[in-house]
Amino acid sequence: MAWTVEQRCFEQLTVLQPWCDVLRQAVALETSHAGELARLEDRSPDAAHTAQRAMQRVQAVDTVLAEQTDRIRDGLLAAWDAERGTARAIARLVLDGPGWWGLKRAPVARAGEQLAGWADRWRPHLPGLPTDPEQLARVADRFDDRQALWRAFHATARRAAEREHPEHATLHAAAEAARRTGEQARAALAEAQRCRAERLDPLGPLAWAPDPAGRLADVERSVATTRHELAAARTRIADLQADPVFAGQLPDRLTAARDAWRAHHDADRQQRRAIAPGPTGYPTPVPWPESERHGPRSARGVTPSLRR
Incomplete structure (x- = not known):
């Protein structure tokens, strides 16, 4: 024994x-390195949670902006369509001119003024509208690019919606900063884990x-x-x-x-x-x-x- x-x-x-x-x-x-890994393990999920919350706030504002943008854009398209027939008729009158004897000079002049007023109302949304009366009349008579109109009116509507929500840019900047902070926290944790593995792996499982x-x-x-x-x-x-x-x-x-x-x-x-x-x-x-x-x-x- x-x-x-x-x-x-x-x-x-x-x-x-x-x-x-x-x-x-x-x-x-x-x-x-006492406490280093524990601090990073606590920091990484906190940073990720902060980034997630910031992104949720951005998404909520984006949803409101998208709804307002759609409403403004669709309103502009509807107003354009409502004035399109009148603008085309005035443009044709301008293009036909006063006639051989100039009998239509006054109506043509009034039509040119009306067409210029129509162009002035839409030029903030369509800055490419010409100022020359004859060129403007040709555009008003023939222009019907629906996709170009949609893009132009959508850009105008988006700017208008963003003006009503000035916090949008701030929230986006905060969300981007939170995202970068979260990525840095994850990278720091991964680097700390890699360095610890380099230190302890040669000693075997007991060192862990x-x-x-x-x-x-x-x-x-x-x-x-x-x-x-x-x-x-x-x-x-x-x-x-x-x-x-x-x-x-x-x-x-x-x-x-x-x-x-x-x-x-x-x-x-x-x-x-x-x-x-x-x-x-x-x-x-x-x-x-x-x-x-x-x-x-x-x-x-x-x-x-x-x-x-």
Whole structure:
């Protein structure tokens, strides 16, 4: 029994002491970055939420602007259509001219004035309307490009709607700034995660413990406890070897007994390995840590368990 306790303690120490080394390195590497990742993890979703809220406000104003734009544009198209027949008739009168004897000079002059007034009313929406009477008459008589009219009246309607909502530009600027802030927060978090991976990946999964300092304290307590048990076992073995009951035995008999215990112990360990082989790269007595991205997780105050 004393040999078994001694061997168990030795096997635990061969695992726990490297764990301490890894965790000490992890703590040293992360000391200068304490809280950095947590701050970035909190900041990134906050920035994303702010950007989302800003975009929702922009979308609400955009919906109102779109409705007003459609209403103004459709009103302009309807007014254009209502005046189109009259403008075409006046344009034809201007194009026909005063006649051979100039008898229509006065009606033509009045028609030209009416056509100029019609053009002045629509020129803010159609700045391409000519000022020359004859050219204007030709345009008024023949111009019927519905798509060009739609685009021109839509632009006018959009400007009018935006004038009624001066906050629109401010909201768009705020949403764009929030979007850039969110992207910067995500990029900063990704960079911090990449740098942490560069620091910790060479140390293995154990270094990814969420609280490496707390885990190190747990493991160090386990090491201290195990060393105490090992010292007690070795003292017990020395006392037993000095006991008269054993001291009177032949040395070969004690050696044979230890060899028999060793054979039984090794056979038992091989059997346990065959039943539950450990992951590649880890000693068989060591339980495989959880392989989540942030490394093994354990409750504070719980020492790492080892197979007997």
